Amino acid sequence: MAPASYFARALVFPLVAGYALFFYNRPVFFLSSASLGWPTFPSCLINPMAPTAASPVTNVVHWTQREFLTGKRLLFNILFYGAHVGLFAYGWYSQATNKRLAALNALTWSVWTSRGAGLVLALDGGLILIPMLRNIIRVVRPKLTWLFPADENIWFHRQVAYSMAFWSMVHTTAHYVNFINVERTQVRKQIALQIHYTQPGGITGHFMLLIMVLMYATAHQKIRNQCFEAFWYTHHLAFFFMLGLYTHATGCFVRDSVDPDYIGTFPFYSTEHCLGYLSWRYIIWPGIIYFGERVYREVRARRATRLSKVLVHPSGAMELRIVKPSFKYVSGQWLFIQIPDISSLQWHPFTITSAPEDPYVSVHIRQVGDWTKGLGERLGVGPSVVAQMTAAAMKGSEKDRDLGNITRGDFFEIDAKVSLPAVRLDGPYGAPAEDVFNAEVAVLVGAGIGVTPFASILKHIWYRQRRGNLGSLRRVEFFWVCRDAPSFGWFQSLLQEVEAAQADPNFLRINIYLTQKISEDMLWNITVNDVGGAYDPLTLLRSRTMFGRPDWMNIYGQMRQAIESGQYIAGAKSQLRTKVATYFCGPSAIAHALKDATLQNTNSAVEFTLAKEHF
């Protein structure tokens, strides 16, 4: 090392250390820290007593507000639960006032309850598959975003399922009372257990309850995270569940005759005497369409697909570049991938990381689970190889910098000796981020591996910037919340490219937050290396890395003030309401914090929206 630079460092070191300690308990906010060029240390690193958690009461209040009482959610609750209660009341009323069913009405409240709840369950049975019609939703979504958040389809599926569990309880309880009273009064010459276990209604009902226990238990988030396969395979019991649902009312259970009035032709009962709601005639259609969709997905997956290249990044992420001419997508979307060599049944969802302008479709896969590790082994870059690579890359990076070489995101291509496995793609499926260009300001927040959709979006923005075709988009704030340094690797080359291409320094701002606890050595190391460097020592970007978790409330508050005062977007003062759309991909804790921040900062001048992608 040259003596001059040695002295410079020796001189600068105490100054920097002093500054670092002086600024240590400054709140983390992006505008000033980015402009100062200082790494901002979070208070939790140095001051362990910093208060962070809110009280349980405020949490519950926030939760209730978020889940039930805000805008669209409130409207949804009124419509959804209103429809359920209304239908229950109608089912109760139509049974209780039906003169032809007078014999059954001798059972009083229990039969009215079971019929009302049965009608509600028919509604739920008709609704439960609709959010799963992925291809139809993808087509319909862009036209209906104003009406309902179609990207929240899994959320809606869950609400229907919760409702179904509750009304099943009501329906079943009422029927247990019905059947015991049928036996006692002998209004039909049967015993209760005959109705339960020898008639279609009873048999399908008990089977559906059992299937629900298994499906709900394995669909719990905890089980899904542990063993997705257990959830995935068990959820296919839905096929038998739906069959049970559609045939639950066969057997002419609700009738005004003594015996069931069966006929020889479809549907094998006569509506003269069988007076059920016949709801299966309406609710079977989503089931048929869903089945058709599954067939269509299978057909589409069989179209010509070729894995053209596999790149391995030092962080362990594998980049699969796939050529499938029939596959059309927009950035921010995702797909299901299947590799028959590993499992011919499993489909795994991944975000597309290439832009639509690229000649290939790429996905980045980290080796974290059985399947992804299996893929690593199959390609000859299993976890052990990757660990070596990562270690080598970390060492190499130290040397690189001394040589003035500023790349660390070096990847290598898989040897041609390894035969590449066959792949099948299913998709693309929609994600909210595809409508980035409709807002004036886009805030893109990726946490951890949740940054993947933004790879595609940033690339796409870059392509469109070059074509001068940005829609109403004026500024992009990109946030990446990330735990450890090595996972920066593969994303870094992309970010460098995009950052370097910026002509207007204000268009794209990259904010990277490192949330890992940093050892004191590393802290000093960063501080020393950071001084006077044109590039951030960790990311090798011009944007500085910030340390600790972002304070979203503060960030959004500052952004709102900047927009209101007209500093943020030039000439925006006279405009109507500025739309700031946030797109988030990552864990739900951050999503909740973002939701609170967007709600609190929305006012007459600035509208903050939040769309999140679910895993």
Place this chain on the structure above:
Amino acid sequence: MGALVWHDLARFISITASVYAVWSGFFGIFYRKFFWDFVGGTLRDPGGLQPSPAASVFIMLIVKTPVIQISAMIQGLLILALEFPIPVFKALSVYRSFPMRIVLLFFQAFSCVLYYQGTNAALYSLIAIFCYTQALMRGEEMEEAKANRGKGGQA
């Protein structure tokens, strides 16, 4: 992805079974019926099934006084208190015992299968027992409860 933790799955099914047991026991108090009364019973119109005299013990415990229904409710509540768990149980080492859960669920299944409303609760209890047995055979262990050191996951 990865390995299924059987006792986590068993917990959910056990909770379902126990909630069902409590609810069925509650209704069983108002509509009392011995499930197995069709064995040797005679059907009377009106009046329903009249159980055979051989079952008089069960008629005493289920129909005349709802002892079994109430005991099923108590067992269900006990298992729920253990599974959720209430803070008192959380600190006990017995809280982490699978054999104890299997035994409790077995008694619950036995009580529930005796009265009319409880059969599904009995079936689900048996499924929970199956899952806990799997956990036991695979040598799974329940983690000791963490001391409360502030709340995680707050962004």
